[in-house]
Amino acid sequence: MAQKSNFEEIYTFLNDKFSNETEYLQAVHEVLEDIVPIYNANEDYKAFDIVRRICMPERIIYFTVSWMNSEGNIEVNQGWRVQHNSAMGPYKGGLRFHPTVNLSVLKFLAFEQCFKNALTGLPMGGGKGGSDFNPKGRSDRDIMLFCQAFMRELQRHIGANTDVPAGDINVGAREIGYLYGEYRRLNNRFEGVLTGKGLEFGGSYVRTEATGFGLVYFLEAVCKQRNSQIEGNTIAVSGAGNVALHAALKAVEKGGKVISLSNSRGLLHVEEGLKDTALKWAIDNHANRDNILADMADKNMGKWIADKKPWHLPCDIALPCATQNELLKEDAKLLLDNGCIMVLEGANMPCTNEAQTLFLDAKIVYVPGKASNAGGVALSGLEMSQNAMFNQRNADALDDQLYAIMESIHQRCVTEGQSAGDESNYIDYMKGANIAAFRRLADAMVAQGV
Numbered sequence: 131m132a133q134k135s136n137f138e139e140i141y142t143f144l145n146d147k148f149s150n151e152t153e154y155l156q157a158v159h160e161v162l163e164d165i166v167p168i169y170n171a172n173e174d175y176k177a178f179d180i181v182r183r184i185c186m187p188e189r190i191i192y193f194t195v196s197w198m199n200s201e202g203n204i205e206v207n208q209g210w211r212v213q214h215n216s217a218m219g220p221y222k223g224g225l226r227f228h229p230t231v232n233l234s235v236l237k238f239l240a241f242e243q244c245f246k247n248a249l250t251g252l253p254m255g256g257g258k259g260g261s262d263f264n265p266k267g268r269s270d271r272d273i274m275l276f277c278q279a280f281m282r283e284l285q286r287h288i289g290a291n292t293d294v295p296a297g298d299i300n301v302g303a304r305e306i307g308y309l310y311g312e313y314r315r316l317n318n319r320f321e322g323v324l325t326g327k328g329l330e331f332g333g334s335y336v337r338t339e340a341t342g343f344g345l346v347y348f349l350e351a352v353c354k355q356r357n358s359q360i361e362g363n364t365i366a367v368s369g370a371g372n373v374a375l376h377a378a379l380k381a382v383e384k385g386g387k388v389i390s391l392s393n394s395r396g397l398l399h400v401e402e403g404l405k406d407t408a409l410k411w412a413i414d415n416h417a418n419r420d421n422i423l424a425d426m427a428d429k430n431m432g433k434w435i436a437d438k439k440p441w442h443l444p445c446d447i448a449l450p451c452a453t454q455n456e457l458l459k460e461d462a463k464l465l466l467d468n469g470c471i472m473v474l475e476g477a478n479m480p481c482t483n484e485a486q487t488l489f490l491d492a493k494i495v496y497v498p499g500k501a502s503n504a505g506g507v508a509l510s511g512l513e514m515s516q517n518a519m520f521n522q523r524n525a526d527a528l529d530d531q532l533y534a535i536m537e538s539i540h541q542r543c544v545t546e547g548q549s550a551g552d553e554s555n556y557i558d559y560m561k562g563a564n565i566a567a568f569r570r571l572a573d574a575m576v577a578q579g580v
Protein backbone atom coordinates (compact mmCIF):
# COMPACT_ATOMS: atom_id res chain seq x y z
CA MET A 131 0.00 0.00 0.00
CA ALA A 132 2.61 2.51 -1.03
CA GLN A 133 0.73 5.24 -2.84
CA LYS A 134 -0.43 8.21 -0.75
CA SER A 135 -2.11 10.88 -2.83
CA ASN A 136 -2.30 14.40 -1.61
CA PHE A 137 -5.15 16.70 -2.47
CA GLU A 138 -3.20 18.92 -4.86
CA GLU A 139 -2.29 15.88 -6.90
CA ILE A 140 -5.89 14.62 -6.94
CA TYR A 141 -7.30 18.01 -7.94
CA THR A 142 -4.79 18.33 -10.76
CA PHE A 143 -5.44 14.79 -11.94
CA LEU A 144 -9.23 15.34 -12.07
CA ASN A 145 -9.05 18.84 -13.56
CA ASP A 146 -6.70 17.69 -16.32
CA LYS A 147 -8.57 14.53 -17.13
CA PHE A 148 -12.14 15.90 -17.03
CA SER A 149 -11.63 19.57 -17.82
CA ASN A 150 -14.80 19.82 -19.92
CA GLU A 151 -17.04 18.13 -17.31
CA THR A 152 -17.90 21.26 -15.36
CA GLU A 153 -20.83 19.94 -13.31
CA TYR A 154 -18.89 16.83 -12.31
CA LEU A 155 -15.86 18.88 -11.21
CA GLN A 156 -18.13 21.30 -9.33
CA ALA A 157 -19.71 18.45 -7.33
CA VAL A 158 -16.36 16.80 -6.62
CA HIS A 159 -14.64 20.00 -5.47
CA GLU A 160 -17.55 20.79 -3.16
CA VAL A 161 -16.95 17.54 -1.30
CA LEU A 162 -13.16 17.43 -1.39
CA GLU A 163 -12.77 20.81 0.28
CA ASP A 164 -14.61 19.57 3.36
CA ILE A 165 -12.93 16.20 3.75
CA VAL A 166 -9.27 17.24 3.61
CA PRO A 167 -8.71 17.03 7.41
CA ILE A 168 -10.59 13.73 7.74
CA TYR A 169 -8.57 12.15 4.95
CA ASN A 170 -5.25 13.51 6.18
CA ALA A 171 -5.90 12.20 9.68
CA ASN A 172 -6.59 8.64 8.55
CA GLU A 173 -3.69 6.44 7.42
CA ASP A 174 -6.02 3.78 5.98
CA TYR A 175 -7.80 6.31 3.75
CA LYS A 176 -4.45 7.45 2.41
CA ALA A 177 -3.03 3.96 2.03
CA PHE A 178 -6.06 2.83 0.07
CA ASP A 179 -6.06 5.99 -2.10
CA ILE A 180 -9.70 6.42 -1.10
CA VAL A 181 -10.28 9.95 -2.34
CA ARG A 182 -9.10 9.37 -5.90
CA ARG A 183 -11.11 6.13 -6.02
CA ILE A 184 -14.22 7.73 -4.52
CA CYS A 185 -14.24 10.36 -7.27
CA MET A 186 -14.05 7.94 -10.18
CA PRO A 187 -17.12 6.00 -11.40
CA GLU A 188 -16.63 2.25 -11.26
CA ARG A 189 -18.33 1.87 -14.63
CA ILE A 190 -19.99 4.05 -17.28
CA ILE A 191 -22.37 2.46 -19.74
CA TYR A 192 -23.14 4.32 -22.94
CA PHE A 193 -25.63 3.22 -25.57
CA THR A 194 -27.49 4.54 -28.56
CA VAL A 195 -31.27 4.35 -28.42
CA SER A 196 -32.54 3.94 -31.98
CA TRP A 197 -36.29 3.73 -32.00
CA MET A 198 -39.28 4.13 -34.29
CA ASN A 199 -41.82 6.71 -33.17
CA SER A 200 -45.58 6.40 -33.54
CA GLU A 201 -45.48 8.04 -36.95
CA GLY A 202 -43.02 5.47 -38.25
CA ASN A 203 -40.02 7.81 -38.20
CA ILE A 204 -36.69 6.71 -36.80
CA GLU A 205 -35.23 8.71 -33.92
CA VAL A 206 -31.80 8.36 -32.37
CA ASN A 207 -31.00 9.31 -28.77
CA GLN A 208 -28.09 8.85 -26.41
CA GLY A 209 -28.40 6.80 -23.21
CA TRP A 210 -26.11 6.39 -20.20
CA ARG A 211 -25.91 4.68 -16.84
CA VAL A 212 -23.14 5.83 -14.54
CA GLN A 213 -22.49 3.09 -11.94
CA HIS A 214 -20.45 5.17 -9.57
CA ASN A 215 -19.83 3.15 -6.43
CA SER A 216 -21.20 -0.15 -5.12
CA ALA A 217 -19.27 -0.48 -1.85
CA MET A 218 -22.40 0.13 0.25
CA GLY A 219 -24.93 -1.83 -1.83
CA PRO A 220 -26.41 -2.12 -5.35
CA TYR A 221 -25.98 1.01 -7.48
CA LYS A 222 -29.03 3.17 -6.78
CA GLY A 223 -30.22 6.43 -8.31
CA GLY A 224 -32.64 7.91 -10.78
CA LEU A 225 -32.97 8.25 -14.55
CA ARG A 226 -33.34 11.68 -16.16
CA PHE A 227 -34.81 12.34 -19.61
CA HIS A 228 -33.95 15.89 -20.68
CA PRO A 229 -32.22 17.48 -23.69
CA THR A 230 -29.52 18.91 -21.36
CA VAL A 231 -28.48 15.44 -20.14
CA ASN A 232 -24.84 14.68 -20.90
CA LEU A 233 -22.05 12.71 -19.26
CA SER A 234 -20.90 15.55 -17.01
CA VAL A 235 -24.40 16.03 -15.59
CA LEU A 236 -24.87 12.32 -14.98
CA LYS A 237 -21.42 11.93 -13.43
CA PHE A 238 -22.13 14.77 -10.99
CA LEU A 239 -25.50 13.27 -10.11
CA ALA A 240 -24.04 9.77 -9.63
CA PHE A 241 -21.22 11.12 -7.45
CA GLU A 242 -23.66 13.09 -5.29
CA GLN A 243 -25.95 10.09 -5.07
CA CYS A 244 -23.27 7.97 -3.35
CA PHE A 245 -22.89 10.54 -0.58
CA LYS A 246 -26.63 11.00 -0.24
CA ASN A 247 -27.26 7.28 -0.08
CA ALA A 248 -24.53 6.93 2.55
CA LEU A 249 -26.37 9.48 4.72
CA THR A 250 -29.60 7.45 4.67
CA GLY A 251 -27.86 4.60 6.53
CA LEU A 252 -29.44 2.09 4.12
CA PRO A 253 -27.44 -0.45 2.07
CA MET A 254 -27.34 1.36 -1.28
CA GLY A 255 -24.48 2.28 -3.60
CA GLY A 256 -24.78 5.20 -5.99
CA GLY A 257 -25.53 5.60 -9.69
CA LYS A 258 -27.48 7.75 -12.11
CA GLY A 259 -28.54 7.51 -15.72
CA GLY A 260 -30.70 8.93 -18.41
CA SER A 261 -31.02 10.19 -21.92
CA ASP A 262 -31.05 13.37 -23.97
CA PHE A 263 -34.60 12.42 -25.09
CA ASN A 264 -37.03 15.30 -24.54
CA PRO A 265 -40.46 13.99 -23.53
CA LYS A 266 -42.06 17.46 -23.46
CA GLY A 267 -44.87 17.71 -25.99
CA ARG A 268 -44.58 14.04 -27.02
CA SER A 269 -47.56 11.72 -27.19
CA ASP A 270 -48.08 9.06 -24.56
CA ARG A 271 -47.41 6.44 -27.22
CA ASP A 272 -44.07 8.00 -28.19
CA ILE A 273 -43.05 8.05 -24.55
CA MET A 274 -43.91 4.37 -24.22
CA LEU A 275 -41.98 3.51 -27.39
CA PHE A 276 -38.94 5.46 -26.22
CA CYS A 277 -39.00 3.92 -22.71
CA GLN A 278 -39.19 0.43 -24.22
CA ALA A 279 -36.25 1.07 -26.54
CA PHE A 280 -34.22 2.62 -23.70
CA MET A 281 -34.88 -0.41 -21.46
CA ARG A 282 -33.98 -2.89 -24.24
CA GLU A 283 -30.42 -1.58 -23.89
CA LEU A 284 -30.34 -0.82 -20.16
CA GLN A 285 -31.82 -4.14 -19.00
CA ARG A 286 -28.63 -6.14 -19.49
CA HIS A 287 -26.78 -3.92 -16.98
CA ILE A 288 -29.28 -3.76 -14.08
CA GLY A 289 -30.95 -6.11 -11.60
CA ALA A 290 -32.53 -6.08 -8.13
CA ASN A 291 -29.16 -6.83 -6.50
CA THR A 292 -26.96 -5.07 -9.08
CA ASP A 293 -28.34 -1.69 -10.03
CA VAL A 294 -31.80 -0.32 -9.26
CA PRO A 295 -32.76 2.85 -11.19
CA ALA A 296 -35.71 5.12 -10.32
CA GLY A 297 -37.19 8.41 -11.54
CA ASP A 298 -35.72 11.90 -11.75
CA ILE A 299 -36.55 14.89 -13.99
CA ASN A 300 -39.20 13.86 -16.52
CA VAL A 301 -39.21 10.27 -15.32
CA GLY A 302 -42.25 9.71 -13.12
CA ALA A 303 -44.81 6.95 -12.50
CA ARG A 304 -45.81 6.66 -16.17
CA GLU A 305 -42.25 6.24 -17.45
CA ILE A 306 -41.28 3.85 -14.64
CA GLY A 307 -44.32 1.73 -15.55
CA TYR A 308 -43.30 1.49 -19.22
CA LEU A 309 -39.64 0.81 -18.31
CA TYR A 310 -40.65 -1.88 -15.82
CA GLY A 311 -43.02 -3.58 -18.26
CA GLU A 312 -40.26 -3.92 -20.84
CA TYR A 313 -37.76 -5.23 -18.28
CA ARG A 314 -40.25 -7.87 -17.11
CA ARG A 315 -41.12 -8.99 -20.64
CA LEU A 316 -37.46 -9.34 -21.63
CA ASN A 317 -36.27 -11.05 -18.46
CA ASN A 318 -39.33 -13.06 -17.46
CA ARG A 319 -38.76 -11.94 -13.88
CA PHE A 320 -40.89 -9.90 -11.51
CA GLU A 321 -38.27 -8.33 -9.27
CA GLY A 322 -37.53 -5.01 -7.62
CA VAL A 323 -35.30 -3.75 -10.42
CA LEU A 324 -36.79 -0.24 -10.43
CA THR A 325 -38.28 1.86 -7.65
CA GLY A 326 -41.09 4.36 -7.94
CA LYS A 327 -43.28 1.60 -9.40
CA GLY A 328 -47.09 1.71 -9.32
CA LEU A 329 -48.72 0.44 -6.14
CA GLU A 330 -50.28 -2.40 -8.14
CA PHE A 331 -46.94 -3.86 -9.18
CA GLY A 332 -44.49 -3.64 -6.33
CA GLY A 333 -44.46 0.09 -5.67
CA SER A 334 -44.31 1.58 -2.21
CA TYR A 335 -46.67 3.96 -0.50
CA VAL A 336 -45.09 7.38 0.14
CA ARG A 337 -42.35 7.02 -2.55
CA THR A 338 -44.00 9.68 -4.75
CA GLU A 339 -44.22 12.15 -1.90
CA ALA A 340 -40.97 11.21 -0.16
CA THR A 341 -38.45 13.69 -1.57
CA GLY A 342 -40.62 16.77 -1.00
CA PHE A 343 -42.04 15.58 2.32
CA GLY A 344 -38.55 14.56 3.48
CA LEU A 345 -37.23 18.02 2.65
CA VAL A 346 -39.82 19.59 4.94
CA TYR A 347 -39.15 17.00 7.67
CA PHE A 348 -35.49 18.05 7.50
CA LEU A 349 -36.57 21.70 7.68
CA GLU A 350 -38.61 20.85 10.77
CA ALA A 351 -35.54 19.25 12.36
CA VAL A 352 -33.52 22.41 11.62
CA CYS A 353 -36.27 24.56 13.17
CA LYS A 354 -36.41 22.36 16.29
CA GLN A 355 -32.64 22.64 16.64
CA ARG A 356 -33.07 26.43 16.66
CA ASN A 357 -36.09 26.32 19.00
CA SER A 358 -38.34 27.61 16.25
CA GLN A 359 -40.98 26.17 13.92
CA ILE A 360 -42.10 26.20 10.30
CA GLU A 361 -45.45 27.78 11.13
CA GLY A 362 -45.63 31.46 10.26
CA ASN A 363 -42.60 31.49 7.96
CA THR A 364 -42.77 32.73 4.37
CA ILE A 365 -41.31 30.13 2.00
CA ALA A 366 -40.22 30.54 -1.63
CA VAL A 367 -40.16 27.31 -3.65
CA SER A 368 -38.77 26.90 -7.17
CA GLY A 369 -39.78 24.12 -9.56
CA ALA A 370 -43.21 22.74 -10.26
CA GLY A 371 -42.56 19.01 -10.46
CA ASN A 372 -42.66 16.09 -8.09
CA VAL A 373 -40.25 17.49 -5.51
CA ALA A 374 -41.45 21.11 -5.53
CA LEU A 375 -45.16 20.32 -5.31
CA HIS A 376 -44.86 17.81 -2.48
CA ALA A 377 -42.47 20.06 -0.55
CA ALA A 378 -44.89 22.96 -0.94
CA LEU A 379 -47.84 20.82 0.16
CA LYS A 380 -46.11 19.55 3.30
CA ALA A 381 -44.84 23.06 4.13
CA VAL A 382 -48.41 24.39 3.89
CA GLU A 383 -49.65 21.53 6.08
CA LYS A 384 -47.06 22.56 8.67
CA GLY A 385 -48.36 26.15 8.69
CA GLY A 386 -45.82 27.73 6.29
CA LYS A 387 -46.86 30.40 3.78
CA VAL A 388 -45.62 29.17 0.38
CA ILE A 389 -45.52 32.11 -2.02
CA SER A 390 -44.08 30.64 -5.22
CA LEU A 391 -43.54 27.82 -7.67
CA SER A 392 -41.61 28.14 -10.92
CA ASN A 393 -40.50 26.47 -14.12
CA SER A 394 -38.04 27.32 -16.89
CA ARG A 395 -40.57 29.74 -18.38
CA GLY A 396 -41.49 31.77 -15.32
CA LEU A 397 -42.97 32.05 -11.88
CA LEU A 398 -46.29 31.60 -10.10
CA HIS A 399 -46.47 34.23 -7.37
CA VAL A 400 -49.07 33.74 -4.65
CA GLU A 401 -48.84 36.68 -2.30
CA GLU A 402 -51.31 35.35 0.25
CA GLY A 403 -49.79 31.84 0.17
CA LEU A 404 -50.72 28.73 -1.80
CA LYS A 405 -53.72 26.73 -0.64
CA ASP A 406 -53.40 22.98 -0.14
CA THR A 407 -56.33 22.46 -2.55
CA ALA A 408 -54.41 24.27 -5.31
CA LEU A 409 -51.32 22.14 -4.66
CA LYS A 410 -53.32 18.91 -4.66
CA TRP A 411 -54.83 19.91 -8.01
CA ALA A 412 -51.34 20.59 -9.39
CA ILE A 413 -50.04 17.25 -8.07
CA ASP A 414 -52.88 15.41 -9.82
CA ASN A 415 -52.45 17.26 -13.11
CA HIS A 416 -48.85 18.40 -13.64
CA ALA A 417 -47.64 15.29 -15.48
CA ASN A 418 -49.87 15.85 -18.48
CA ARG A 419 -49.97 19.65 -18.75
CA ASP A 420 -47.62 21.79 -20.80
CA ASN A 421 -47.45 24.59 -18.20
CA ILE A 422 -49.24 23.75 -14.98
CA LEU A 423 -48.32 27.13 -13.45
CA ALA A 424 -49.96 29.15 -16.23
CA ASP A 425 -53.00 26.88 -15.84
CA MET A 426 -53.04 27.61 -12.09
CA ALA A 427 -52.91 31.34 -12.81
CA ASP A 428 -55.88 30.90 -15.20
CA LYS A 429 -57.75 29.31 -12.29
CA ASN A 430 -56.96 32.32 -10.03
CA MET A 431 -54.60 30.27 -7.89
CA GLY A 432 -51.81 32.86 -8.27
CA LYS A 433 -50.21 35.33 -10.64
CA TRP A 434 -48.09 34.10 -13.57
CA ILE A 435 -44.95 36.17 -14.21
CA ALA A 436 -43.03 35.14 -17.32
CA ASP A 437 -39.22 34.87 -17.35
CA LYS A 438 -38.77 35.41 -13.61
CA LYS A 439 -37.32 33.26 -10.83
CA PRO A 440 -38.68 33.35 -7.25
CA TRP A 441 -35.52 34.60 -5.55
CA HIS A 442 -36.35 38.33 -5.62
CA LEU A 443 -39.43 37.69 -3.45
CA PRO A 444 -38.89 38.47 0.25
CA CYS A 445 -38.97 35.19 2.19
CA ASP A 446 -37.63 33.58 5.37
CA ILE A 447 -36.89 30.22 3.80
CA ALA A 448 -35.92 29.27 0.22
CA LEU A 449 -36.40 25.75 -1.14
CA PRO A 450 -34.83 25.43 -4.63
CA CYS A 451 -36.46 22.31 -6.09
CA ALA A 452 -36.01 22.59 -9.89
CA THR A 453 -32.57 21.75 -11.26
CA GLN A 454 -28.79 22.19 -10.95
CA ASN A 455 -27.25 25.67 -10.87
CA GLU A 456 -30.63 27.41 -10.95
CA LEU A 457 -29.76 29.72 -8.03
CA LEU A 458 -26.93 32.09 -8.98
CA LYS A 459 -24.75 34.52 -7.04
CA GLU A 460 -27.08 37.45 -7.79
CA ASP A 461 -30.09 35.39 -6.64
CA ALA A 462 -28.27 34.56 -3.39
CA LYS A 463 -27.57 38.26 -2.84
CA LEU A 464 -31.24 39.11 -3.33
CA LEU A 465 -32.31 36.42 -0.88
CA LEU A 466 -29.84 37.61 1.76
CA ASP A 467 -30.71 41.29 1.24
CA ASN A 468 -34.36 40.44 1.73
CA GLY A 469 -33.74 38.66 5.04
CA CYS A 470 -33.79 34.98 4.04
CA ILE A 471 -32.35 32.91 6.90
CA MET A 472 -32.53 29.35 5.55
CA VAL A 473 -31.87 27.68 2.20
CA LEU A 474 -32.56 23.96 1.95
CA GLU A 475 -31.98 22.26 -1.39
CA GLY A 476 -34.72 20.01 -2.80
CA ALA A 477 -33.01 19.71 -6.18
CA ASN A 478 -29.52 18.30 -6.71
CA MET A 479 -26.85 21.05 -6.62
CA PRO A 480 -29.30 23.91 -7.38
CA CYS A 481 -26.98 26.56 -5.89
CA THR A 482 -23.88 27.54 -7.79
CA ASN A 483 -20.58 27.48 -5.97
CA GLU A 484 -20.64 31.28 -5.67
CA ALA A 485 -24.16 31.28 -4.22
CA GLN A 486 -23.14 28.63 -1.67
CA THR A 487 -20.16 30.72 -0.60
CA LEU A 488 -22.40 33.72 0.03
CA PHE A 489 -24.76 31.64 2.19
CA LEU A 490 -21.90 30.08 4.15
CA ASP A 491 -20.18 33.44 4.67
CA ALA A 492 -23.44 34.97 5.89
CA LYS A 493 -23.77 32.00 8.29
CA ILE A 494 -27.39 31.40 7.43
CA VAL A 495 -28.69 27.83 7.44
CA TYR A 496 -27.62 26.24 4.16
CA VAL A 497 -28.38 22.54 3.63
CA PRO A 498 -27.09 20.73 0.53
CA GLY A 499 -29.42 18.46 -1.40
CA LYS A 500 -27.45 15.34 -0.56
CA ALA A 501 -28.80 15.71 2.98
CA SER A 502 -32.13 17.51 2.60
CA ASN A 503 -33.47 15.69 -0.49
CA ALA A 504 -32.38 12.21 0.60
CA GLY A 505 -35.95 11.25 1.56
CA GLY A 506 -36.72 10.09 -1.98
CA VAL A 507 -33.93 7.59 -2.26
CA ALA A 508 -34.48 6.53 1.36
CA LEU A 509 -38.05 5.56 0.49
CA SER A 510 -36.68 3.80 -2.60
CA GLY A 511 -34.50 1.77 -0.23
CA LEU A 512 -37.63 0.86 1.72
CA GLU A 513 -39.35 -0.09 -1.56
CA MET A 514 -36.42 -2.43 -2.32
CA SER A 515 -36.73 -4.15 1.03
CA GLN A 516 -40.51 -4.53 0.61
CA ASN A 517 -39.90 -6.08 -2.83
CA ALA A 518 -37.31 -8.46 -1.43
CA MET A 519 -39.85 -9.64 1.16
CA PHE A 520 -42.79 -9.60 -1.30
CA ASN A 521 -44.83 -7.42 1.01
CA GLN A 522 -46.29 -3.91 1.08
CA ARG A 523 -46.21 -1.78 4.20
CA ASN A 524 -48.85 0.80 5.06
CA ALA A 525 -48.46 4.51 4.34
CA ASP A 526 -48.44 5.72 7.95
CA ALA A 527 -45.63 3.36 8.96
CA LEU A 528 -43.54 4.43 5.95
CA ASP A 529 -44.17 8.13 6.57
CA ASP A 530 -43.05 7.65 10.19
CA GLN A 531 -39.91 5.89 9.01
CA LEU A 532 -39.19 8.65 6.48
CA TYR A 533 -39.51 11.19 9.29
CA ALA A 534 -37.11 9.20 11.48
CA ILE A 535 -34.57 8.86 8.64
CA MET A 536 -34.62 12.61 7.91
CA GLU A 537 -34.16 13.35 11.62
CA SER A 538 -31.21 10.97 11.77
CA ILE A 539 -29.61 12.55 8.67
CA HIS A 540 -30.07 15.94 10.33
CA GLN A 541 -28.39 14.64 13.47
CA ARG A 542 -25.44 13.25 11.48
CA CYS A 543 -24.96 16.66 9.83
CA VAL A 544 -25.11 18.43 13.20
CA THR A 545 -22.58 16.07 14.78
CA GLU A 546 -20.04 16.54 11.99
CA GLY A 547 -20.93 20.13 11.11
CA GLN A 548 -20.22 21.82 14.44
CA SER A 549 -16.80 23.32 15.00
CA ALA A 550 -15.15 22.78 18.37
CA GLY A 551 -14.83 26.06 20.25
CA ASP A 552 -17.32 27.96 18.06
CA GLU A 553 -19.51 29.71 20.60
CA SER A 554 -22.06 30.82 18.02
CA ASN A 555 -23.23 27.18 17.72
CA TYR A 556 -23.21 27.62 13.95
CA ILE A 557 -23.81 24.38 12.07
CA ASP A 558 -22.14 23.98 8.70
CA TYR A 559 -24.60 21.48 7.22
CA MET A 560 -22.58 21.13 4.04
CA LYS A 561 -19.43 20.15 5.87
CA GLY A 562 -21.45 17.91 8.19
CA ALA A 563 -23.13 16.10 5.30
CA ASN A 564 -19.92 15.68 3.33
CA ILE A 565 -17.93 14.34 6.26
CA ALA A 566 -20.63 12.01 7.62
CA ALA A 567 -21.21 10.52 4.17
CA PHE A 568 -17.52 10.28 3.35
CA ARG A 569 -16.72 8.37 6.55
CA ARG A 570 -19.34 5.69 5.83
CA LEU A 571 -18.38 5.28 2.19
CA ALA A 572 -14.64 5.36 2.83
CA ASP A 573 -14.89 2.83 5.67
CA ALA A 574 -16.88 0.48 3.43
CA MET A 575 -14.22 0.78 0.74
CA VAL A 576 -11.29 0.25 3.11
CA ALA A 577 -12.96 -2.84 4.61
CA GLN A 578 -13.37 -4.37 1.14
CA GLY A 579 -9.78 -3.84 -0.02
CA VAL A 580 -8.61 -2.70 -3.43
Ligand SMILES: NC(=O)C1=CN([C@@H]2O[C@H](COP(=O)(O)OP(=O)(O)OC[C@H]3O[C@@H](n4cnc5c(N)ncnc54)[C@H](O)[C@@H]3O)[C@@H](O)[C@H]2O)C=CC1
Nearest residue numbers: 298299300341369370371372373393394452453477478506
Ligand atom coordinates in the same frame (compact mmCIF):
# COMPACT_ATOMS: atom_id res chain seq x y z
N1 LIG B 1 -37.83 12.79 -7.92
C1 LIG B 1 -37.07 12.50 -6.88
O1 LIG B 1 -37.37 11.60 -6.10
C2 LIG B 1 -35.84 13.27 -6.62
C3 LIG B 1 -35.48 14.38 -7.38
N2 LIG B 1 -34.41 15.12 -7.02
C4 LIG B 1 -34.04 16.31 -7.76
O2 LIG B 1 -35.06 17.29 -7.66
C5 LIG B 1 -35.09 18.12 -8.84
C6 LIG B 1 -36.47 18.10 -9.44
O3 LIG B 1 -36.81 16.75 -9.80
P1 LIG B 1 -38.32 16.27 -9.98
O4 LIG B 1 -39.22 17.16 -9.23
O5 LIG B 1 -38.33 14.83 -9.71
O6 LIG B 1 -38.51 16.46 -11.53
P2 LIG B 1 -39.82 16.86 -12.33
O7 LIG B 1 -39.54 16.49 -13.72
O8 LIG B 1 -41.03 16.32 -11.68
O9 LIG B 1 -39.82 18.44 -12.17
C7 LIG B 1 -38.78 19.27 -12.55
C8 LIG B 1 -39.27 20.69 -12.45
O10 LIG B 1 -38.19 21.59 -12.61
C9 LIG B 1 -38.52 22.54 -13.61
N3 LIG B 1 -37.30 22.91 -14.30
C10 LIG B 1 -36.52 22.13 -15.07
N4 LIG B 1 -35.50 22.85 -15.54
C11 LIG B 1 -35.66 24.11 -15.05
C12 LIG B 1 -34.94 25.31 -15.17
N5 LIG B 1 -33.84 25.38 -15.90
N6 LIG B 1 -35.39 26.41 -14.52
C13 LIG B 1 -36.50 26.36 -13.76
N7 LIG B 1 -37.24 25.23 -13.63
C14 LIG B 1 -36.82 24.14 -14.26
C15 LIG B 1 -39.49 21.84 -14.52
O11 LIG B 1 -40.30 22.76 -15.21
C16 LIG B 1 -40.29 21.02 -13.52
O12 LIG B 1 -41.28 21.82 -12.95
C17 LIG B 1 -33.96 17.59 -9.72
O13 LIG B 1 -32.78 18.26 -9.42
C18 LIG B 1 -33.82 16.13 -9.26
O14 LIG B 1 -32.54 15.62 -9.55
C19 LIG B 1 -33.66 14.84 -5.91
C20 LIG B 1 -33.96 13.75 -5.14
C21 LIG B 1 -35.01 12.83 -5.50
Ligand SMILES: O=C(O)CCC(=O)C(=O)O
Nearest residue numbers: 223224296298506507510
Ligand atom coordinates in the same frame (compact mmCIF):
# COMPACT_ATOMS: atom_id res chain seq x y z
O1 LIG C 1 -35.02 6.90 -5.66
C1 LIG C 1 -33.95 6.78 -6.22
O2 LIG C 1 -33.37 5.74 -6.42
C2 LIG C 1 -33.19 7.97 -6.73
C3 LIG C 1 -33.69 9.31 -6.40
C4 LIG C 1 -32.75 10.27 -7.04
O3 LIG C 1 -32.51 10.20 -8.22
C5 LIG C 1 -32.07 11.26 -6.24
O4 LIG C 1 -32.02 11.11 -5.02
O5 LIG C 1 -31.52 12.22 -6.82
